[in-house]
Amino acid sequence: MKVAFIGLGNMGGGMAANLVKAGHEVRASDLSPEALDRAKDNGCAVFGTVQEAVADAEAVVSMLPNGAIVDAVYGADVIGHAPQGALFLDCSTIDVDTARKVTKAAESADYEMVDAPVSGGIAAANGGTLTFMVGGTDNAFARAEPILAAMGKAVIHAGASGAGQAAKICNNMLLGASMIATCETFKLAEKLGLDLQTFYDISSKASGQNWSMTSYCPVPGVGPQSPADNGYQGGFAAALMLKDLKLAMEAAASVDAIVPMGEKAASLYEAFARDGSGGMDFSGIIKTL
Amino acid sequence: MKVAFIGLGNMGGGMAANLVKAGHEVRASDLSPEALDRAKDNGCAVFGTVQEAVADAEAVVSMLPNGAIVDAVYGADVIGHAPQGALFLDCSTIDVDTARKVTKAAESADYEMVDAPVSGGIAAANGGTLTFMVGGTDNAFARAEPILAAMGKAVIHAGASGAGQAAKICNNMLLGASMIATCETFKLAEKLGLDLQTFYDISSKASGQNWSMTSYCPVPGVGPQSPADNGYQGGFAAALMLKDLKLAMEAAASVDAIVPMGEKAASLYEAFARDGSGGMDFSGIIKTL
Numbered sequence: 353m354k355v356a357f358i359g360l361g362n363m364g365g366g367m368a369a370n371l372v373k374a375g376h377e378v379r380a381s382d383l384s385p386e387a388l389d390r391a392k393d394n395g396c397a398v399f400g401t402v403q404e405a406v407a408d409a410e411a412v413v414s415m416l417p418n419g420a421i422v423d424a425v426y427g428a429d430v431i432g433h434a435p436q437g438a439l440f441l442d443c444s445t446i447d448v449d450t451a452r453k454v455t456k457a458a459e460s461a462d463y464e465m466v467d468a469p470v471s472g473g474i475a476a477a478n479g480g481t482l483t484f485m486v487g488g489t490d491n492a493f494a495r496a497e498p499i500l501a502a503m504g505k506a507v508i509h510a511g512a513s514g515a516g517q518a519a520k521i522c523n524n525m526l527l528g529a530s531m532i533a534t535c536e537t538f539k540l541a542e543k544l545g546l547d548l549q550t551f552y553d554i555s556s557k558a559s560g561q562n563w564s565m566t567s568y569c570p571v572p573g574v575g576p577q578s579p580a581d582n583g584y585q586g587g588f589a590a591a592l593m594l595k596d597l598k599l600a601m602e603a604a605a606s607v608d609a610i611v612p613m614g615e616k617a618a619s620l621y622e623a624f625a626r627d628g629s630g631g632m633d634f635s636g637i638i639k640t641l
Numbered sequence: 642m643k644v645a646f647i648g649l650g651n652m653g654g655g656m657a658a659n660l661v662k663a664g665h666e667v668r669a670s671d672l673s674p675e676a677l678d679r680a681k682d683n684g685c686a687v688f689g690t691v692q693e694a695v696a697d698a699e700a701v702v703s704m705l706p707n708g709a710i711v712d713a714v715y716g717a718d719v720i721g722h723a724p725q726g727a728l729f730l731d732c733s734t735i736d737v738d739t740a741r742k743v744t745k746a747a748e749s750a751d752y753e754m755v756d757a758p759v760s761g762g763i764a765a766a767n768g769g770t771l772t773f774m775v776g777g778t779d780n781a782f783a784r785a786e787p788i789l790a791a792m793g794k795a796v797i798h799a800g801a802s803g804a805g806q807a808a809k810i811c812n813n814m815l816l817g818a819s820m821i822a823t824c825e826t827f828k829l830a831e832k833l834g835l836d837l838q839t840f841y842d843i844s845s846k847a848s849g850q851n852w853s854m855t856s857y858c859p860v861p862g863v864g865p866q867s868p869a870d871n872g873y874q875g876g877f878a879a880a881l882m883l884k885d886l887k888l889a890m891e892a893a894a895s896v897d898a899i900v901p902m903g904e905k906a907a908s909l910y911e912a913f914a915r916d917g918s919g920g921m922d923f924s925g926i927i928k929t930l
Contacts, residue, residue: 448833471848483847485843508842508843510839510840510843511834514833514834515835515839518830518833518834518835519830519835519840519843522826522829522830522833522835522840522844522849523826523843523844523847523848523849524848525822525829526822526823526826526844526849527848527849529818529819529822529902530818530819530822530849530851532901532902533815533818533822533902533903534815536898536899536900536901536902536903537811537812537814537900537903539898539899539900540811540814540889540892540893540896540898540900541807541811543893543897543898544737544803544804544807544811544892544896545800545801545803545804545807546800546804546807546808546811547800550798550799550800550804550808551799551808551811554774554797554799554808554812555808555811555812558772558812558852559760559812559813559816559852559853559857560812560813560815560816560852561852562819562850562851562852563847563848563849563851567848603829603833604829607832608832609825609828609832609833609930610825610828610929610930611825611828611930612821612905612930613818613821613822613906614826614829616901616902616905617902620901640899641898641899641900641901
């Protein structure tokens with residue numbers, strides 16, 4: 353299938369390469385010449401503009417930094433420029449309202465579109481093991497699934513348009529709050545004189561158990577291998593967690609939802625990023641507690 | 642073994658009955674005549690004063706409401722009144738400092754003592770399926786283990802004196818924060834138009850997974866059977882969660898630990914209890930979000 357790919361950054365570069373490996377003819381576009389060079393090395397055809405890349409595409413995949421850019425790129429260079437009937441898949445993490453607005457604009461021009469943000473970092477993008485949370489109609493999901501499957505290990509239909517973004521930011525809001533709660537709990541346990549391995553053995557089998565503890569433990573040497581064992585490098589950058597928490601706060605405000613723990617987590621990650629630690633793995637916030 | 646049991650309330654009554662079932666000669670004491678009558682029906686010998694109950698005991702088990710009462714009862718009526726060499730097991734949930742202080746007083750008088758707070762509610766106390774988190778020396782733990790095993794399904798050595806209390810309040814602080822974060826996330830998901838079963842299916846297998854979601858889901862009809870399916874009745878009362886969170890805040894203050902999510906959870910459960918919902922299961926806080 354001829355697939356246009358817009359946005360060849362840290363995540364998009366690996367994703368486009370996996371589409372090539374799956375046998376697709378990938379037509380790549382990015383503002384960065386270096387990113388285009390890498391895409392070419394990975395087997396993509398490269399184009400200087402989005403309009404050229406999408407001109408002949410059966411599907412358009414985008415991986416862009418924020419909602420304003422997604423809105424602008426689809427509005428100016430994709431809708432009306434891609435062939436009639438092409439499928440659009442936006443894998444960026446953006447706000448729910450913009451996701452719904454762009455899909456509506458695409459549908460008005462007789463395209464189908466899904467929002468399909470990912471869970472998993474750069475390693476998963478390169479390895480083709482991302483999880484996609486997809487919002488869109490049943491028909492759009494059915495068309496999107498095999499394309500996404502070439503880039504991931506799981507493709508989940510979360511509901512109608514915007515549901516992919518909603519599911520992602522809800523999950524990540526809970527993750528951010530749980531991570532900080534887990535970090536402060538380990539620090540309190542340590543200060544109260546508990547051996548942290550012993551506390552892990554107790555709490556991981558009790559009602560304190562959570563993914564941040566048992567799959568991504570923020571304490572070096574305790575639990576499974578995690579960024580904590582590597583000086584809090586790699587993994588999921590605190591700045592990206594902050595981005596997701598801000599999207600969650602925007603979404604909560606737009607529907608009058610009360611999210612006190614999410615708010616607290618957002619303000620703590622904001623302070624953490626402001627102090628220059630945005631590039632550190634998000635579990636590194638334990639150092640501030 | 643001759644075991645004195647002090648405090649035959651909602652929890653202690655069932656625990657004492659399980660000691661009788663295990664073949665111990667239980668010598669029970671409580672301020673409430675009704676509690677003593679029930680203990681008698683369950684096969685305990687009953688005594689009007691603590692001093693009488695402990696006079697001939699090889700072990701003393703206590704299940705009392707707070708640290709001040711534990712301190713007063715052991716100081717006035719147990720230490721020096723129980724036979725030399727008796728083992729003391731305090732199963733109350735109290736502050737770490739008082740637990741250590743009472744144990745120290747007992748040791749000064751040549752008794753051994755463990756702090757052994759429980760996880761599990763009234764049903765687990767009656768059914769003998771509590772989990773005990775035990776603080777004390779190796780020798781005291783070895784002596785305490787078979788007695789506690791008669792009342793529970795798991796007996797865990799958390800460390801030295803006070804470690805049982807520390808492990809419990811750390812775990813429960815994390816639980817309280819995780820429960821509220823889980824509740825607000827489900828409410829946000831709902832308001833954003835997600836189907837809650839679908840969101841559960843996604844997040845319970847992703848990085849938002851936590852015990853409050855997957856073992857005690859606060860949404861009726863979603864996840865395993867839980868108090869949410871029973872109008873938030875039964876389970877673990879919000880007032881008891883608040884008690885544990887207050888103990889955690891005291892402990893954090895005493896060791897200069899920073900616990901922002903625990904603090905937020907404590908203030909939210911305080912408001913919930915103040916509004917008359919202290920008797921509701923702690924997952925009922927979802928109704929306020």
